Amino acid sequence: MSVFQAQKTALITGAASGIGFAAAKLCRSRGMHLALLDIDAVHLRQAQEELATVNPSLKTESYQIDVGDKNQWRKVVDQIKSAFTHVDLVLLNAARQQRAQSQYEGKLKPWADVESWKQTFDTNVFGTLNGVEAVLPLLLSSTTSKSIVITGSKQGITNPPGASTPAYNASKAAIKNLTEHLAHDLRSDPATAHISTHLFIPGWTWTGFMGNVGPTHEDTVTKMSGAWYPSQAAEVLVDGVEKGSFYIFCPDGDTDWALDQARMQWANDDMIEGRPAISRWETSWKERADEGIRADAVRRRT
Numbered sequence: 656m657s658v659f660q661a662q663k664t665a666l667i668t669g670a671a672s673g674i675g676f677a678a679a680k681l682c683r684s685r686g687m688h689l690a691l692l693d694i695d696a697v698h699l700r701q702a703q704e705e706l707a708t709v710n711p712s713l714k715t716e717s718y719q720i721d722v723g724d725k726n727q728w729r730k731v732v733d734q735i736k737s738a739f740t741h742v743d744l745v746l747l748n749a750a751r752q753q754r755a756q757s758q759y760e761g762k763l764k765p766w767a768d769v770e771s772w773k774q775t776f777d778t779n780v781f782g783t784l785n786g787v788e789a790v791l792p793l794l795l796s797s798t799t800s801k802s803i804v805i806t807g808s809k810q811g812i813t814n815p816p817g818a819s820t821p822a823y824n825a826s827k828a829a830i831k832n833l834t835e836h837l838a839h840d841l842r843s844d845p846a847t848a849h850i851s852t853h854l855f856i857p858g859w860t861w862t863g864f865m866g867n868v869g870p871t872h873e874d875t876v877t878k879m880s881g882a883w884y885p886s887q888a889a890e891v892l893v894d895g896v897e898k899g900s901f902y903i904f905c906p907d908g909d910t911d912w913a914l915d916q917a918r919m920q921w922a923n924d925d926m927i928e929g930r931p932a933i934s935r936w937e938t939s940w941k942e943r944a945d946e947g948i949r950a951d952a953v954r955r956r957t
């Protein structure tokens with residue numbers, strides 16, 4: 656049975672902006688109560704105020720939290736337990752993508768800055784693990800259908816190079832790994848089999864990562880044509896959970912499912928075929944990679 660139903664409760668991290676806010680809006684349109692979590696107090700308050708007006712008879716609570724801090728999770732979960740009778744959907748979605756410090760230029764590439772890896776992992780990986788640990792007891796309180804959705808990224812699968820991306824890619828690869836294990840464990844134990852687990856993998860979405868920060872209105876936002884609006888991604892998320900998919904891939908205006916499949920196939924084949932690492936971006940391989948991926952995508956579409 657779908658968790659996206661009237662009087663169910665959604666707990667969403669990163670709810671003050673982008674995909675998290677869009678998901679909260681969609682949950683509210685289904686008549687759900689909302690527990691909104693984010694580190695950004697100003698935008699969190701705005702998000703809460705806006706969503707509360709949509710249906711004031713439903714609960715809309717907000718909690719400022721740094722998801723990387725275990726102690727803050729403990730306090731917030733206690734508050735959520737007092738405010739809500741049950742939690743049905745948990746969307747662990749908060750993440751950061753930051754530029755590495757430039758002083759490392761010259762010695763190591765800027766992306767190798769250790770501090771920036773630690774900060775990225777604190778939020779994206781340990782923030783998610785803290786969330787899983789803190790919310791699982793809430794989902795065990797009854798055996799009605801519950802869902803945990805964790806937001807990953809295609810960058811955690813295809814691993815594109817770039818000045819600020821390796822730490823982010825690695826954090827999202829870890830997210831894929833941990834969500835797969837979580838799904839395996841929860842479905843294997845009768846005591847937790849009522850909890851479905853999903854890895855949500857957005858495409859290029861016009862959010863705070865692109866400067867569209869906070870609970871913005873899409874009709875006032877100017878975006879690049881290939882990017883999707885957060886509301887489009889949120890619809891794919893809900894559809895994927897309702898279909899029972901574990902991997903919920905989201906396309907965008909530039910990338911359809913066939914192209915995603917071909918890119919993932921190419922990345923895996925680097926290992927199987929003994930090609931250079933991330934050959935798609937290697938000068939001597941780039942042309943062959945582009946052509947191979949294009950042809951594979953065409954074949955998959957027919």
Ligand SMILES: NC(=O)c1ccc[n+]([C@@H]2O[C@H](COP(=O)([O-])OP(=O)(O)OC[C@H]3O[C@@H](n4cnc5c(N)ncnc54)[C@H](O)[C@@H]3O)[C@@H](O)[C@H]2O)c1
Nearest residue numbers: 669672673674694695721722749750806859860862863864
């Ligand atoms: N936008 C894209 O193209 C894209 C693509 C793939 C994956 N994603 C993933 O989607 C998710 C949502 O990101 P978005 O694109 O909506 O960006 P966003 O910046 O609009 O939203 C991220 C939210 O997370 C919050 N946050 C960051 N650090 C936090 C912390 N330590 N504690 C609590 N909250 C924190 C931010 O304040 C922000 O409100 C992320 O997991 C991101 O990695 C985004």
